Amino acid sequence: MSKIGLRELARELGVSISTVSKSLRHSHEISADTREKVLSKARELGYHPNPYAGFLRHHKSKTIALIVPELTNNFFIQAISGAESVARERDYHILVYNTNDDTAQEVGILGHLQNGRVDGVIMSLARTTTGSEHMSQLMESGIPIVFFDRICHEIETAKVTTNDFASSFNATEHLIQRGCRDIAFLMLSDTLSIDNKRKQGYLEALLKHDITLPPDRIVFCSGDEDANRNRIRHLLDQPIRPDGIFGSVEKLALSSYYVCRELGLHIPSDIRILSFANLRTAPLLNPSLTAITQPAYEMGARAATVLFKYLEKKRPIIQNENIILRSELVVRESTGG
């Protein structure tokens, strides 16, 4: 028996090819009755859509969106670069969006993408994002999301992160081994998955070494450079000040460097500093910065690989999966060499 296509179905049913096609696509132009007849005949005759036609219909944009909370940030740029290189190999195109760490912008961008402009999304959450409805809606409209770094736990999909807890735990122990007993932790937000894990690593390392600190040693920062410097100045410009600073993101380490200069504090003899950072210039800073460096390029590449694998296989859902890559602690002068 010859292969059953749209033409054969239409002939069997005595309707136009267009009616069959629209019924199979659940078009609103077709009555429920007609659609049911077409679908039932399709099942009866063992109709399978032409995969190429399906590809054209479902994944025709060959474009994905990469949504990041900041563009002028080495971590995100390296991640974009990794995703871009994988996209190039697969002939995919990448739309880049910057949420400016603002949930309203993030919601707006995802809303925009529901119209089929992209086949899938790779994203890292804005600092202020707590709800997940805008992401669920996009997923439900058939556009899969893969998260990296700042992931959303509530959404079932693939999530690419690093060993944030262990990196943070080890980095805190490194400061303790160098003699620090009063370590401040600078972070962006308690609601961010990664910041939370990093804070937890810091707290558990303190606990292991029986160090108890006042709550003001955890400093919540923002996207505003001046406000962050004020917070750090407030922390350091007091009689009993920390002897160590742990920055959860690179810009907080840089702000700390500036404030130490202002206050005449010498790094590392007065205060030791380390941070998560993907700065190419970390070894050239004065003093060179001890950094926990995430494999940002690999994270972007991995997120893209997972997404493309799904798009090309047209699987119904992306499996819930935690892909965890390893960060590296590189010890330099800012913690005593």
Added chain:
Amino acid sequence: MSKIGLRELARELGVSISTVSKSLRHSHEISADTREKVLSKARELGYHPNPYAGFLRHHKSKTIALIVPELTNNFFIQAISGAESVARERDYHILVYNTNDDTAQEVGILGHLQNGRVDGVIMSLARTTTGSEHMSQLMESGIPIVFFDRICHEIETAKVTTNDFASSFNATEHLIQRGCRDIAFLMLSDTLSIDNKRKQGYLEALLKHDITLPPDRIVFCSGDEDANRNRIRHLLDQPIRPDGIFGSVEKLALSSYYVCRELGLHIPSDIRILSFANLRTAPLLNPSLTAITQPAYEMGARAATVLFKYLEKKRPIIQNENIILRSELVVRESTGG
């Protein structure tokens, strides 16, 4: 008299609205005879197309491409960020492509974009690009290009650059005023428009101060970090070595810092260094880097503004225009403070 639209034209001519519409779009479905009749009647009655309909027809992707030679480069990231912010305001989307400084990749990307995926292109050339045919072809297919930074002189369009010649001239004079008499110039390529202007600024400043240098003081570098360090090592590890280095791009200044450390050369007492750079960490380097900083964000925003103005007005061609913004020389420790 009421405004002349497609409907009025069709009635006057006694043909269908569709025939009028297709004739105005030069559709091949319409005979030359009919088209001529429609066009002549349109002229006679003073018909002007509805801008919104025209917009929908001609620029329906609402997407532009941003093509850069490197992604992990602060200048290009800031430029992308500027373009992205303007795009967001206008509801445009940005596809980002990285040529990896490779002409073959650049040609491939432009070829891909001829299918109408984008309404326009903002680009900065790959280091190795000399011909302009791939760009002419894209322009001829109706997709305008606006250049920034590494522009193509042969193509008539808007070009956003900085005052590269004057910046370079002034920076060279700054080194001379600080006592340098043997200044090396590190550059990427003689065929790059900006490198050429920067080299010219350097050479004319030397001439003004009657300084003659051997030709090996101009060092051609590449995208390969190790190879660049070798070239710089070769330059500095000889009995008579330069007392100043001028880097035409930031990565060459960083390579110079590393080589000076290796060779035990002190900056600035043994050798003074300055460079074009958009590094956020320039003030925190050891020593802090004297930098010519381009207004990268504004350049990206300006290029996007020009392109969108054109796309929204549906002008037939973008005017040939040189938009030149001002860079800033920030003097720091690497040239003696």
